[in-house]
Amino acid sequence: MRYITMLAAALLFGGCVSEVQPWEKATLAKESMKEGGANPLVKKYEEHIYYSKEATKGGGSIGAGGCGCN
Amino acid sequence: MKKIAFLCLLSASLAFSNDTLILSKEKTYVLSFFASWCPSCKKELPQLAKLHDGYKKRGIEIIGIDVDKKLEDAHKFQEKMKEHLPFKVLNDTSNTIVGEYKPLGMPAIFIVKNNEVCATIFGAEEHLEERLEKELQTCKEKK
Numbered sequence: 001m002r003y004i005t006m007l008a009a010a011l012l013f014g015g016c017v018s019e020v021q022p023w024e025k026a027t028l029a030k031e032s033m034k035e036g037g038a039n040p041l042v043k044k045y046e047e048h049i050y051y052s053k054e055a056t057k058g059g060g061s062i063g064a065g066g067c068g069c070n
Numbered sequence: 071m072k073k074i075a076f077l078c079l080l081s082a083s084l085a086f087s088n089d090t091l092i093l094s095k096e097k098t099y100v101l102s103f104f105a106s107w108c109p110s111c112k113k114e115l116p117q118l119a120k121l122h123d124g125y126k127k128r129g130i131e132i133i134g135i136d137v138d139k140k141l142e143d144a145h146k147f148q149e150k151m152k153e154h155l156p157f158k159v160l161n162d163t164s165n166t167i168v169g170e171y172k173p174l175g176m177p178a179i180f181i182v183k184n185n186e187v188c189a190t191i192f193g194a195e196e197h198l199e200e201r202l203e204k205e206l207q208t209c210k211e212k213k
Contacts, residue, residue, distance in 0.1 A: 022175045023137045023168045029107040 089160035091135070091167050095185055098209065100125065100132045100202065103168055103178040106147030107138075110194035111177040117198040119154040130206070134159040137168045137176075183209050 020028070027033065036043025051057045093099055102118055104111035115134075122132055134157055138144035144161050162168055171180055171187070179191040179202070189205035191198075 021169075022173055022178075023103065023105065023165060025176070026105065026107040026139065029109075 088162060088164045088166060091133070091160060093182060093185055098130045098206070099180075099182040100130060101135060101171070101180040101182060102132060103135045103137055103171070103173055103176065103180075105137045105176055106143045108176045112151070114177045114194045114198060115151055115154040117195075119156050121199060121202065122156045132157040135162050135167055136160070137162050137165055139163055139165065181205055181209055183212075188212055 031038040034040075034043075036046055091101075100118075102114070104115060118132055118134075125132055134155060136144040136148065136159060138147065138161070141161060141163050144163070148155060148159060160167065171178070173180070173190070173192055175192040177192075177194055180187050181189040181202075188209035191201060191205065195201045
């Protein structure tokens with residue numbers, strides 16, 4: 001029974017591990033996929049609150065876009 | 071019912087409308103993979119367009135390959151970039167062509183000679199002309 005459950009789980013979640021290829025990143029490149037959403041002001045406010053509460057700054061993002069270009 | 075069947079057929083034909091890439095052994099090709107959602111591609115295409123005439127005289131053909139999955143997006147983008155696309159553009163909606171070349175990033179350029187890839191450029195290059203010349207020279211020396 002345990003093996004059947006494991007097999008079913010593997011079949012069910014097998015699709016979740018497929019790697020997104022660079023030419024398939026159309027959705028990831030959307031504005032709305034940016035951290036903090038499409039509105040940069042919202043992210044700025046959120047960061048301001050976070051930095052004020054934590055008394056620290058930086059380290060909240062990485063220097064790259066979603067499309068895998070540069 | 072007939073209407074639904076017709077719509078299904080239409081959407082299926084649109085989803086699978088894909089151009090094929092046929093390369094001759096005698097020519098050198100610069101294959102440029104791009105997409106409407108890729109900002110760096112918008113920077114690269116005008117640079118390639120400038121090189122088109124000179125390359126044509128040298129027997130080098132530039133072929134653009136749009137990897138957009140939706141043909142509508144591809145057409146919209148190509149219409150917008152019309153003046154920067156003086157070369158042949160193929161629509162690879164099923165991603166068959168790009169799947170064969172497997173670029174590491176977008177935009178991607180593959181230099182193909184004798185039906186073999188002899189150089190690749192991934193990501194937008196600031197000095198594309200110089201880089202391409204260098205790669206073409208390497209390809210020439212490889213023979």
